Amino acid sequence: MLQSKITRRGLLGATAAGTGLAAFAGPWKHNRVWAAASDKPIKIGITSDASGQYANSGASDRRGMMMAIDEVNERGGVLGRKVESIHIDTETVPATGSRVAERMITREECGFLVGAVHSGVANAISQVAQKYGVIYLNTNSSSPTEAGQNCHRTKFVWDGNGTNFAKAAVKNAIGSYGKKWMLLTNDYVWGHDTAKATKALLAQYGGEVMEEILIPQGTRDFSSALLRVQQQKPGVVSAAIGGDDQKAFRQQVAQLGMGASPAWINSQQDWPDVYGLPIDNLFGVFGTTWYYKLDLPGVADFVKKYQEKYPDTQMRVPGNVFYNGYMATRELLNAIERAGSANNIAVIKALEGHKMSAADRMQHHDAWIDASTHQVQQTIYLATANSKYSEQDKDDMFEIVANTAPDAVLDTAAAEACKLESYEETPAFDA
Amino acid sequence: MLDLLPHILNGLTLGLLFALIALGFTLIVGVMEVINLAHGSLFALGAYFALSLLGGMWFGDTAFGAWWLRLSIETRYVAALFVGPALAAIAGMALELCLRPTYGKAPLYGLLLTFGAALVIEEIIRLGWGTGEQNLMVPASINGPVLVAGFIYSKYKFFAAGFSIVAIFAVWLFLEKTPYGAIIKAGAHDSEMVRALGYDLSKLRLMVFGFGAALAGLAGIIMVPIWGLRPHVGIDVVIPAFLIIVIGGIGSFWGALVAAIMVGLAVGITGAYAGAWATMSMYILLIIVVGFRSRGLFGRKSALEN
């Protein structure tokens, strides 16, 4: 009896206080407008992982962002304002991602958030960012859902996804290696999305799926699946295996000497994941969005700049993760400059549909930010292990075998699944 | 049926590797009644020590360093097989010293302390060796593919399985046939008795923990050429080790071996025919076994149950 009385009174008190305070603190917008009136620095929150499964990629991502920010500050900042940044470890844990994003927006007053590798963390951050209307650059999470069903008005996705890579690879591979395919699919969302794209393309171009083996996430031993591959004797094996699983998988394929036959189609290989490993760990064909030895103007200077800026880093040359972090941050700062204001909606509009020239991005084809999905549509490269690899130049591990223009690899399924919030639904503020 | 044979062979080798992973873990649980959650971190630490030793990173540009790198990879590898575990043993002994205040209290405290130690060791690895993926070289003679009945197997995996048989046998010999083993086993059953007989119990515990840590480090050196090496590689170790000792029965040496083989077969066969269930099969096996035999296959009553 006593219990219920206390409970009810407590509840009434709490809710009364809650509504009272909400009125007092006011909606979020008001506080922000006041803050923007001054000539304070533009503050970017870096939400990359520094521990957990993607700590290594997170560090590379962050170096890219820092280089872009430092470059802009050397030129005198954006709109005459200095660019500041703060980094907090998101630990490769989504719950931490939510909290870090909240802290960066509400306490550190960051106007922009940048950085992600793990799709759960990216989703957690983007939900918070959308709630406050803060622009969030998803630099390196390559799940097709990022710019598909989980797209947001405030989120921009800079990496190519599994579908892009499948589109770049499948048609050619059927021509070269035959119609009999086997799929090794990591049993989680990214794996299934990538496999789905591959299967659709196989159906379209007359390939045949002999068998699909699902590999549970966290698998460390692939011998049973690899034996199964030997029993089935496919022409091509398409592997959508990611994260730490991929690292163990690579190692084991190399040990078996199975890298050469059958033909392997792998999804993206992130540079920080393979850097420093023996060359025979790379096998088959895999995707990337950039390589430090692309034969294009500006690339060599970019690499030199990296080496001067990070002389002590174990990774001696930049890779795709660094590249995405750098390009995303640079384009964001350019967009603020173009918009002539740090108002979030104005910056979003400056980013949407923005075309980036091939020369500017050091890729083979012009790229653009898709206005309907917010994914950067860019050149997709197919690479293999470098056949001219030598012990003298251990960094030169890739050999680029093809580049595909962005419109040939568009992820149309993502575009159908993506429903961006309207501008009105997105809280507006000046950063 | 013929289709199944390669998978059975594969499952057996897998089981032997699981047994190697669980060996140090089961020893420490059996004798010290401490669930060592830092087992995985010591596993990683052993592999990282071996990595540094193989690459001669500690010797730098000294004359010794140059001489060391001129040695054949086989020699360095064999040296690493001894030095890596020895250094892991030292780390393990340091951990045992930290554990001392928890003796005589609920087993929970040992478990918690080692959980904290696991976090600390992982961070130390990150600081010392970086966060990236590394590769532990192995001599070419034990690497590469081998053809058995028309199927390609990994030579290294057979080496690892053979190695684990040797290691298991050596540990068994040590426990059964040496006076030290007798004392350790006595300690497992009745620490009061060990003290009454005039042996120094704290020294015994130090040694056992060091031994268990050395086995963890050894398993690390053997396993990482298959799994790859990264600071959090130890996470992959603790869960299988756990499952194996629970299925086998805490404190039972042979129980752990049988359980490891069972887990290996379950994972190997489901991996081929119902891949999505390969990981789950371990848990299902656990629930079935423990459902029928609450102390696992060969378990006996243990102080850990209080």
Next chain:
Amino acid sequence: MISLSDIPVRSRFQVYAPMAVMAAALSTAPWWLPAIGLYQYLGIEIAIWMIFALGFNLLFGYAGLHSFGHGAYLGIGAYAFGLFQQNVAVSLWGGLAAGILAAGLAGAIVGAFISHRRGIYYALLTIAFGQVFWFTSMKLYGVTGGEDGLLGIPRPPLTLFGLEYALRSNVALFYLAAFFLLATVLLMWRLVNSPFGRVLQAIRQNETRARFAGYEVWRFKWAAFVISAMFAGLAGGLFAMAQQSAYPDVMSLHQSGLIVMMVLVGGGLVSFWGPVLGVILYFVARDVLGGLTETWLLWYGMMFMAMVMLRPEGLAGMIHLGWKRLGGASEKPVILLAEKA
């Protein structure tokens, strides 16, 4: 060392003073949190984890049952809340009820399986079941969204007596969480001091003796597990609202280990308030250290190890001993019980 029954509560003042302090602190938190350099969302998260920790300590501290897979029930509560909003109806009470019931049901099934076990076998089985739930949540991506998470969970408005309060702002949600926290504190306090709570403590001290005293021990162990899973489910539902999404990661062994760490460091083994202190210490230390250094886990891990070695009675125990030394003595000398007894 001291144990839960050794810090006696003698007066009404000692019971209600901490509760009053807590209520006061909670009701004013949105004003002072920013002033000391924290933020509202952290307040929400701390309140939620306190609910989780208090429920967990019924099992851990009072009954002496060491569950290392408790993150699973938090996760189940979060998924149940989200799935209820998305598939049944957008309703606060419905969602929270779904979270509590789903976690309670999972707890009932697992509890039935493990309640005959003791000691380390109990702990090992909780780990195994925790892993099964974690693994299942990754695998059933059609339902849970897998590693992408279950996204877009709304924060339904609070409806009460026909009135509606929006919970979209973090402050409003904080008050809701704070209310549930206070309710949890009261309920838990009643529970641990009820005959049921005393039987649980008897089981912790000596399970065999409790059995000979005529109690059907396993039923009590089962009930404690279910109740604590239900509180985890409540916390999970609130967590889903706070994050507006649910992810499998909270169910992992690592995250389940963290709640044990928090409760122990706070002194859950010796004091009712231990879990509360532990959660505050963990989140604040992590937020402050995490902003300063990337190796915060190293420092926190070392602090935790030192605590287990030197002060296993945790923060609450240290405060108690310090208080006693200052002269605020309890008449009874603290019995240095071996926890094993």
